[in-house]
Amino acid sequence: MAEELAETLPRSPGVRPRSAPGAVLSRAAWGLRAYGFIAAMWVRSTMAYRASFAIMLAANFATTSLDFAAIMIMFAQVDALGGFALPEVAFLYGTSCVAFGLSDLLLGSAERVGRRVRDGTMDVLLTRPVPVLAQLAADRFSLRRLGRITQGSLVLGWSVLRLELEWTPGRIAMVCSMVLCGAAIFGCVFVLGGAFQFWAQDASEVQNAFTYGGTTLLQYPPTLFGKELVRGVTFVVPLAFVNWLPALHVLGRDDPLGLPGWADYAAPFVALLCCALTGLVWRAGLRAYRSTGS
Amino acid sequence: MADEGGEFIDVQDLTKTFTVRRRTGLLRRTAEEVRAVDGISFTLRRGEMAGFIGPNGAGKSTTIKMLTGILTPSGGRLRVAGVDPWRERTRLVRRIGVVFGQRTTLWWDLPLRDSYGLVRRMYRVPQARFEENLARCVELLELGDLLDVPVRQLSLGQRMRGDITAALLHDPDVLYLDEPTIGLDVVSKARVREFLRTLNAERGTTVLLTTHDLSDIEQLCKRVVVIDHGRLMYDGPLAGLHEVGRGERTLVVDLERELPPIEGLTGARTVRTEGPRQWLAFPASASAAPLVSRLAAEYPLVDLSIREPDIEDVIARMYAR
Structure with a gap:
């Protein structure tokens, strides 16, 4: 069925692809379809080794659970953290964990730009009639990343049961929006991280500033710390809109910063803005690569 | 179209x-x-x-x-x-x-x-x-x-x-x-x-x-x-x-014993000798067959092989002109 549909799609219109909005949309639709069949191929190929897949899934579940285990241990000593009880913290944790898990599942592979450029396979992606980002993001699509999503969902589910709130349609919609917008923003960070590598393949100094700077400051494992620091800084700012403010709204608490009420609903717009910005940066990165090569 | x-x-x-x-x-x-x-x-x-x-x-x-x-x-x-x-x-x-x-x-x-x-x-x-x-x-x-x-x-x-x-x-x-x-x-x-x-x-x-x-x-x-x-x-x-590049092929000849450099073959010249082995250069456009038959007739031949000019050589010669 899908095949026949593909055949009726406009093929190679005579105009330049980026000139008409219709062409942009059909290109995006084609990119999504291509993402779908590439990802499906990877799923089929990993499912050939079911036992190994099950182990990987369990390992992913277990390692990502450690984060929440740490929170549990803290709550064994105290009743509230910054005025938040365990179910409330679990709610915050669960929503951001599911959002991150979703984006990691769908776009985590987009980070591999640098390696692709170095080993020359970026050129291979450019010789195929499928948007590069779709090929890159779907590459090695792995359902073992469902481990984190499952873990986050369990924590979220538990918190929802314990929160003693009235689950109005508005609240439920807010939770869904938090997860989806959060996933979109985390996804943007993955893609931005990838796009940045188009310019920074040789800028190891930049990376060293993070890694070695981090080491001397805090005596922390450098590779881990550098990455987490960058992630922390870049994720936190937009996430305040996407996770923190709506969560306060859902939990019926006051916003300590005293932002106007509409900020609670800003998440979809922030997410859209991030996506648009990311799209532009990605295109600029790809253009830079195509003019400089590897 | x-x-x-x-x-x-x-x-x-x-x-x-x-x-x-x-x-x-x-x-x-x-x-x-x-x-x-x-x-x-x-x-x-x-x-x-x-x-x-x-x-x-x-x-x-x-x-x-x-x-x-x-x-x-x-x-x-x-x-x-x-x-x-x-x-x-x-x-x-x-x-x-x-x-x-x-x-x-x-x-x-x-x-x-x-x-x-x-x-x-x-x-x-x-x-x-x-x-x-x-x-x-x-x-x-x-x-x-x-x-x-x-x-x-x-x-x-x-x-x-x-x-x-x-x-x-x-x-x-x-x-x-x-x-x-x-x-x-x-x-x-x-x-x-x-x-x-x-x-x-x-x-x-x-x-x-x-x-x-x-x-x-x-x-x-x-x-x-x-x-x-x-x-x-x-x-x-x-x-x-x-x-253009004056490409040359090389005939590597193994003789029965060590001999003075082979001479007198038209279109070929000996460029190197090492014990019983000799290297003869001839134009890439020429056929190797007459050369080989003359060698076989006049010298105690054990083995031979032909080396094609490699592209680096040809280009190097184009430059040298």
């Missing part, structure tokens, strides 16, 4: 400059402009098969990358099948096939069969056409037993054949091959060459290949384009290249 006749690939005054930043001090960097491709012009007719040669760093790969739409040219005009490759990359790539000898276009962890399935969907090849093309390549390139093997387990020669198949499943009008025989054994090389010859003859596919191996060119291409330092050095028949 307008591009069917005449020039299928049209390159006019193509240039590509890169800015290379070099560290000259602790914090100081200098930017230097490197002309990787410096005003190259050539055209290729539909159905032509040409060799694109030159030493390492001559600009071959950069040119191929511009022809395939991977890289944006810095200057000049470029049309492939009437299309500007870098502006209309996704439109063009449906009509071209690319094989990079040094890296695979296949998915490392997937069996060939799955890789081909993905290629089919990416290029939207109708199922029947796909199966027909695949069956043909599998037969000619002897891939039958390999279809279910993950790419990473294939040998270099098997992988190359797998790559060539992947590049042809969507019936491209042009096939670019970047070093298709590099690192292959003699049998694999022969098979790849034979396949390319058939493809060009039967399907009329335009083929442009870069290589270091002059025998690839000799067996496949009537025409060669030589570039060096980003400039066009020669464009014409292979025989002409030997004349």
